[in-house]
Amino acid sequence: xxxxxxxxxxSFERYVGGKVLFESxxxxxxxxxxxxxxxxxxxxxxxxxxxxxxxVAWTISGEIDFQERENKQSWITNQIKKGxxxxxxxxxxxxxxxxxxxxxxxxxxxxxxxxxxLDRALEEVFGVDADKAHLxxxxxxTDDTLDSLMAALRDxxxxxxxxxxxxxxxxxxxxxxxxxxxxxxGEELQSGSPxxxxxxxxxxYHDRLSKSACDSGAAPGVNWHHT
Numbered sequence: 001x002x003x004x005x006x007x008x009x010x011s012f013e014r015y016v017g018g019k020v021l022f023e024s025x026x027x028x029x030x031x032x033x034x035x036x037x038x039x040x041x042x043x044x045x046x047x048x049x050x051x052x053x054x055x056v057a058w059t060i061s062g063e064i065d066f067q068e069r070e071n072k073q074s075w076i077t078n079q080i081k082k083g084x085x086x087x088x089x090x091x092x093x094x095x096x097x098x099x100x101x102x103x104x105x106x107x108x109x110x111x112x113x114x115x116x117x118l119d120r121a122l123e124e125v126f127g128v129d130a131d132k133a134h135l136x137x138x139x140x141x142t143d144d145t146l147d148s149l150m151a152a153l154r155d156x157x158x159x160x161x162x163x164x165x166x167x168x169x170x171x172x173x174x175x176x177x178x179x180x181x182x183x184x185x186g187e188e189l190q191s192g193s194p195x196x197x198x199x200x201x202x203x204x205y206h207d208r209l210s211k212s213a214c215d216s217g218a219a220p221g222v223n224w225h226h227t
Contacts, residue, residue: 005093007049009033009112017046021107022157028164032171033112034157036060041100050093054135055112056178057086058150062106066098068139078140083147087182089135109154113175121175122183133183143181149174 003015010033013020018039024032033053041064063081070092078084079101100106122130153170156162 003047003093004049007051009051009053009055009114012049012051012055012112013037013110015046015048016110017043024157024162026162028156028162028167030164031114031117031168032153032174033114034153035110036154036157037108037110039106039108041106043097046096048094048096050090051112052090053112053115054087054089054118054178055110056146056150056174057088058109058111058147059084060107060109060154062100062104063102064098064100064106066096066140068094068096070094076139080140083142084140085138085143085146086140087135087138087178089137109150109157111150111153111174113171113178117171117175118179121172121179124176125179125183126185129185133179133185135178135183138182145177146174149177 007015013023013035016037016039018037020035020037022034022036024034059080059082061082063079065077066080067075067077069075075097080086098106118135119130122133126133149170153167153174156167156170
């Protein structure tokens, strides 16, 4: 299948390479889009297009050695497990690959925030400086509050008829939480520009984790046989 450079939030799930178990449908999901997907245990390479909307990937089940990169840069490796989050603010297309390290199925929930919802959250938190603020790209982090909010949204996603008021309320709470905790002030982002600051942030974070592992004598992650 040909992979485009960019796609919409509604179309993104067709490129993740897994089976959709649940997906958001109807008026309740006007401000957010969500899917629960089960993914292969091993993926050698997965090309993912960019999207305009920020999104959160939440691991529901499984444990994997995960690698990602943008623009043919060096691979960044993270070990992710149940409760791990990835926050992606948009930008350049990227590649990923992974290997399961446990027999549990690898399942994840993807949540996209529509831009009007994000804009309202930025305006509430940053006021007149909202146009200079943006979400960061962060890999393999944990967040107890976000975990609880996503669990509540997952329950609605699995219902035959989701409550519009509840979905919208949880979506707004997630947007405010993300902006309060993971947004930074900076130059106004240009639409369609590569998210190099996000890549650098992931690289710095990974380098710090690697140094910590070396200092503690921990074993390195999985060795990949190709680049």
